[in-house]
Amino acid sequence: MPKLNMVEAINLALREEMEKDDRIIILGEDVGREGGVFRVTDGLQAKFGEQRVVDTPLAETGIVGTAMGMALYGLRPVAEIQFDGFLYPCLDQITNHIGRIRNRSRGRFTCPLVIRVPYGGGIHAPEHHSESPEAILAHTPGIKVVIPSTPFEAKGLLVSSIRDPDPVIFLEPKRIYRAIREDVPEGDYTIPLGKARLVQEGKDVTAIAWGAMVREVLNAAEELKRDKIDLEVIDLRTISPMDVDAITTSVKKTGKAVIVHEAPRTCGLGAEIIALINEKAFLSLQAPIERVTGFDVPVPLLKSEHYYLPNPKRIVVAVKKVMSF
Amino acid sequence: MSLDLWSLYTLMLKSRLLEEAIARFWYDGLISGEMHLGTGEEAIIAGVVAHLRDGDAMALDHRGTSALLMRGVDPVLILRELLGYEDGLCGGRGGHMHLFSKEHLTASSGIVGAEGPTAVGFALSAQYLRPGAIATAFFGDGAMNQGMLMESINLASAWNLPVLFVCKDDGWAITTQSKQVTGGDLGERARGLGVPAVEVDGGDVSAVWEAAGRAIESARSGQGPTFLHARCVHFEGHFLGFQLIRMVRAPFREMPGITIPLTLSFLHSGGAALHERLEGLKAVLAAVLATLRDPRRDSANDPLRRARTTLQSDTARLEELEEQVEKELSNVLSTVLAGGPS
Numbered sequence: 001m002p003k004l005n006m007v008e009a010i011n012l013a014l015r016e017e018m019e020k021d022d023r024i025i026i027l028g029e030d031v032g033r034e035g036g037v038f039r040v041t042d043g044l045q046a047k048f049g050e051q052r053v054v055d056t057p058l059a060e061t062g063i064v065g066t067a068m069g070m071a072l073y074g075l076r077p078v079a080e081i082q083f084d085g086f087l088y089p090c091l092d093q094i095t096n097h098i099g100r101i102r103n104r105s106r107g108r109f110t111c112p113l114v115i116r117v118p119y120g121g122g123i124h125a126p127e128h129h130s131e132s133p134e135a136i137l138a139h140t141p142g143i144k145v146v147i148p149s150t151p152f153e154a155k156g157l158l159v160s161s162i163r164d165p166d167p168v169i170f171l172e173p174k175r176i177y178r179a180i181r182e183d184v185p186e187g188d189y190t191i192p193l194g195k196a197r198l199v200q201e202g203k204d205v206t207a208i209a210w211g212a213m214v215r216e217v218l219n220a221a222e223e224l225k226r227d228k229i230d231l232e233v234i235d236l237r238t239i240s241p242m243d244v245d246a247i248t249t250s251v252k253k254t255g256k257a258v259i260v261h262e263a264p265r266t267c268g269l270g271a272e273i274i275a276l277i278n279e280k281a282f283l284s285l286q287a288p289i290e291r292v293t294g295f296d297v298p299v300p301l302l303k304s305e306h307y308y309l310p311n312p313k314r315i316v317v318a319v320k321k322v323m324s325f
Numbered sequence: 326m327s328l329d330l331w332s333l334y335t336l337m338l339k340s341r342l343l344e345e346a347i348a349r350f351w352y353d354g355l356i357s358g359e360m361h362l363g364t365g366e367e368a369i370i371a372g373v374v375a376h377l378r379d380g381d382a383m384a385l386d387h388r389g390t391s392a393l394l395m396r397g398v399d400p401v402l403i404l405r406e407l408l409g410y411e412d413g414l415c416g417g418r419g420g421h422m423h424l425f426s427k428e429h430l431t432a433s434s435g436i437v438g439a440e441g442p443t444a445v446g447f448a449l450s451a452q453y454l455r456p457g458a459i460a461t462a463f464f465g466d467g468a469m470n471q472g473m474l475m476e477s478i479n480l481a482s483a484w485n486l487p488v489l490f491v492c493k494d495d496g497w498a499i500t501t502q503s504k505q506v507t508g509g510d511l512g513e514r515a516r517g518l519g520v521p522a523v524e525v526d527g528g529d530v531s532a533v534w535e536a537a538g539r540a541i542e543s544a545r546s547g548q549g550p551t552f553l554h555a556r557c558v559h560f561e562g563h564f565l566g567f568q569l570i571r572m573v574r575a576p577f578r579e580m581p582g583i584t585i586p587l588t589l590s591f592l593h594s595g596g597a598a599l600h601e602r603l604e605g606l607k608a609v610l611a612a613v614l615a616t617l618r619d620p621r622r623d624s625a626n627d628p629l630r631r632a633r634t635t636l637q638s639d640t641a642r643l644e645e646l647e648e649q650v651e652k653e654l655s656n657v658l659s660t661v662l663a664g665g666p667s
Contacts, residue, residue: 034500046608057470057506058437058498082499085436089473124357126420128435301420302357303409 009151028080064090071113085128099142122175132263145240149214156191173212196246202232220315255286265293287325290318337367340391360565368628372533380458382430382447384440389433438471448486459487467498482519487544515552527555558626
C-alpha cells in the first residue's frame with residue numbers, strides 16, 4: 001500500500017473519482033497547467049484535459065458562482081480557492097445561494113459541489129494565507145464543512161464529499177499537507193460525513209479537535225501520559241453537521257472536556273461545542289470546559305505565529321487545569 | 326512640470342536597490358512568507374508617482390514597496406517593517422503586502438483587485454475635502470477579472486471621480502497566462518465603462534511619465550478617471566524564489582538539486598512505468614526550455630537599463646549619481662541592521 005502525504009492522497013482521490021465519473025470538473029486559479037499552488041491537482045489536466053481541469057481568472061466569486069451553475073445543471077464541480085483568505089469574497093455565493101438551493105426548492109434542486117480550500121496557519125504565511133474561517137461556514141445553513149486530519153482521512157472524506165448530493169466545503173490544513181505520511185489505499189473507500197473519529201480512548205478528559213490540531217492534541221496526550229493523565233481524543237472530521245453523539249458520549253464518560261482550535265476564540269466553534277455539551281451532558285460535567293484557541297486578532301506574522309497557534313504545551317496546561325478543578 | 330529623466334532614474338534605481346536588499350533578506354530567511362517584488366515595474370511606478378503631491382492618495386497591491394519609497398517613505402521604516410520590527414512602518418504588523426502610510430494617504434492590500442474600491446473612496450473624499458487632489462490605484466492584469474475592480478471603474482466613471490487606474494500588465498495572473506483567462510481587450514473594457522484608456526510602454530519611464538501627467542492633470546481639473554494600461558515584465562515572476570527562473574539564472578547552483586533526485590527516481594526500478602517516468606522527464610525539460618525563452622530573464626526589458634542607455638551620454642554624471650544612490654542605500658542598510666530587532 002503506498003505511503004502518501006495529504007497532497008498526494010487528495011490528488012489520488014480526485015484522480016480516481018474523475019476516472020469513475022466524467023461529470024466531475026475541477027476549476028480554480030492555477031489548478032490546470034501549473035497543477036495548483038500546493039500541487040494538489042498536479043498532473044490532472046495532463047490526464048483529463050483542459051475541459052475537465054479548468055484554469056480560471058483571479059475571480060473567486062465567479063469561480064464559486066460558476067460551480068453552482070454547473071452543479072445545478074448536472075455536473076459535479078470541484079472548485080479550488082487558492083488560500084483561505086480568498087474565500088471571503090465567495091461568501092455571497094455560498095450563504096446567499098449555494099446553501100439555500102435545496103431549501104428554496106424544497107429539495108427539487110440539490111447543489112452537489114465541493115469547494116476545496118487550503119486552510120489554516122503554521123506555514124509562516126501572512127494573513128489571507130493562514131486563516132481559519134470554519135466557524136463562519138459552520139454558522140451558514142445548508143452547507144457541509146469537512147476538515148481532514150491525516151492523508152488517509154483526507155482521501156476517504158473527499159470521496160464522500162464529491163459523491164454527496166449537497167455542497168461541501170473541504171478545508172485542507174495546509175500545515176500538515178506534507179507533514180504526515182501514512183498508508184493510503186488505492187481504490188474505493190469512503191469515510192461518512194457527519195461522523196467523528198475516536199482517535200484515542202482515554203478515561204480522564206475528552207479533547208475535541210479537528211484538522212491540524214488533532215496532531216497537537218496527540219502530542220499533548222503523550223506528555224500527559226507521564227503524569228498518568230489519560231486523554232480521550234476526538235477528531236470531529238465534519239464540523240457541519242457535527243457528530244453531537246460522539247461528543248456527548250465521551251463527555252458523559254470522562255466528565256471533563258478541552259476543545260482545541262486555531263481559529264480566534266470569540267464565537268469560535270469551541271463556544272458552540274460547549275453549548276451543546278451543556279444542553280446534552282451538563283449533569284455529567286465535573287469541571288468547566290476549557291478552550292485552547294487562537295486569539296481575537298488577525299493571524300499574526302511569522303514571529304508571533306507560535307504564540308498564536310495552540311501547541312501541546314498550552315493543551316497540557318488546559319487539561320491539567322480541568323483535572324485540578 | 327518638464328520631464329527630468331535623471332530624477333526618474335534616481336527613483337527607479339533607489340527602488341531597485343532597496344528591493345534587491347529585500348531579496349537578500351528574504352533568501353537569508355529574515356522575512357517570512359512569500360515575497361512579491363516590483364522589480365521590472367519601476368518605470369510605471371516612477372512615471373506616475375513623480376506627479377503626485379500633498380493630498381493625493383495611493384491604493385497599492387501586494388507589490389507596494391517601490392511606490393511607497395518613491396512617494397517619500399523612509400526606506401529604513403519599510404525594511405524594518407518587512408523584518409517584523411516594532412518600529413517598522415506599520416509596527417511590524419503589516420508585512421510586505423500590507424503597507425500603510427497615513428501621512429502619504431496610502432493603503433495596500435494583499436487581496437487582488439481590492440485597490441479599486443479603496444481608490445474610489447479616496448477620490449470621493451478628495452472631491453469633498455481637497456478639490457484638485459487625486460487618487461491612484463495600482464494593480465496587475467490578473468486583478469482586472471475581479472468583480473470589485475470592475476465595479477470601482479464603473480463608480481469612478483459614473484461619479485466622474487479623480488482616479489488614475491494603473492494596470493501593470495505583465496501577462497500573468499499568478500502563474501497562469503492572462504490571455505488564457507481574460508476576455509477581450511483591457512483598454513476596451515475600461516472604455517466600455519466610459520473611462521478613457523491609454524496604452525503605454527511600461528518599460529519606458531518617459532512615456533509613462535508623459536501619459537500619467539496628462540491623465541492626472543485631467544483628473545485634477547475635474548475631467549474624471551483614466552485607465553493607464555502599461556505593459557511590463559516582472560523579473561522574479563509572481564513571487565521571489567520562483568524555481569524555474571532561479572534555475573535559469575544560476576544553472577550550476579540550482580541544477581543539481583533538481584536533476585539528481587530526478588535522475589535517481591528515473592533510474593529507480595519501482596514506481597511508475599518507464600514510459601510514464603519518461604513523460605515526467607520530458608515535462609520538466611519542456612518547462613526548463615520554455616523558461617530559457619521567458620522574457621523575464623531578458624534584461625533588454627529592464628526599464629532601468631533602458632533609461633540608463635539614454636543617460637549614458639553624460640557618463641560622469643551618471644556614475645556619480647549611481648555611486649551616491651548606492652551609498653545612500655548602504656547607509657540605510659547599516660541603520661536598519663544596527664538597530665537590531667525591537
